[in-house]
Amino acid sequence: MVAFQFPAVVSQCDTEFPGPGAGRDQTMVVLSTIDRPGTDAPDATALWRAGGLVQVWWATWPQDLAAPAGWYRLLDASERARCQRLARAQDRGQYVMAHALLRLALSSLAGGPAEQWRFRASEHGRPEVAEPAQAADIRFSLSHTRGLVACAVGAGVQVGVDVEAVEDGPGIHEASELFLAPTEREDCQALPSAQRTGRLYEYWTLKEAFAKALGLGLHLPLHSAAFELDPPGGPRVRCDHPAGEGWRFDLAAPTSEHRMATAVRAPDGKDVTVMYRRHEVPA
């Protein structure tokens, strides 16, 4: 079997956040940054082998564009069946983009063809690597929303990623009654209305990334995790969950219309480098 390769034009840029407080690159506004050691370009392979690397791959594309056919062919039978059950073409496109991007990221880091990966669900529905068996310590998380997909991959660490398209409407404000903790609600209410919607999505993506990294999905009551967005070193969570300590979070605006949050926890509080890779889908 031949490993699927990105055509040269697709891999648009590699982005690594240069450290806390650094704010911008051409493609992404970093709202907060996970601490990481050093500022030199790291050797991704060495970091990966040492269990000190999380890569977050993300891609944007026009919503009316179908996912490239070559990406669909990377999916296994159960992914294709799930995809075909989705009623809307745009949901099928998102699904293919997210699951193919995940396979490409996994193979880029762990080797082997992108078609080789098989997955199973944990007790609470978190997808995990089933095959190849020697890759069982790899953790990943994926997320899809209108016009953007992302996946986070790490070995021996807990990871969660969430992306959302920022849409101002009654829906998000009504839902916020359910997912905001009291301190977060006060923070949002103190903001001018023009900034409030973006802030709601920042809290939402952080909570979803955290819930996914814990593997709990909706089994974590989202209002039970209270985030502070601005302390030094990035967002912090207060939470009663026994695994609520030792997390580090990233918050970013990959486009002006999207928010993305990443949650990472390494055993023993070890340093983890988080690298972001953007892929552009050719029109």
Ligand SMILES: CC(C)(COP(=O)(O)OP(=O)(O)OC[C@H]1O[C@@H](n2cnc3c(N)ncnc32)[C@H](O)[C@@H]1OP(=O)(O)O)[C@@H](O)C(=O)NCCC(=O)NCCS
């Ligand atoms: C499934 C859930 C984990 C994330 O859903 P979401 O943010 O709507 O959708 P995303 O695209 O970001 O993430 C979906 C992916 O999460 C992953 N996922 C599902 N269950 C998971 C779990 N228990 N743990 C970790 N990841 C999980 C899957 O890979 C899924 O993608 P797939 O179905 O294509 O395989 C869950 O938290 C959920 O349904 N949340 C929606 C809740 C909501 O409406 N919140 C608004 C405020 S109340």
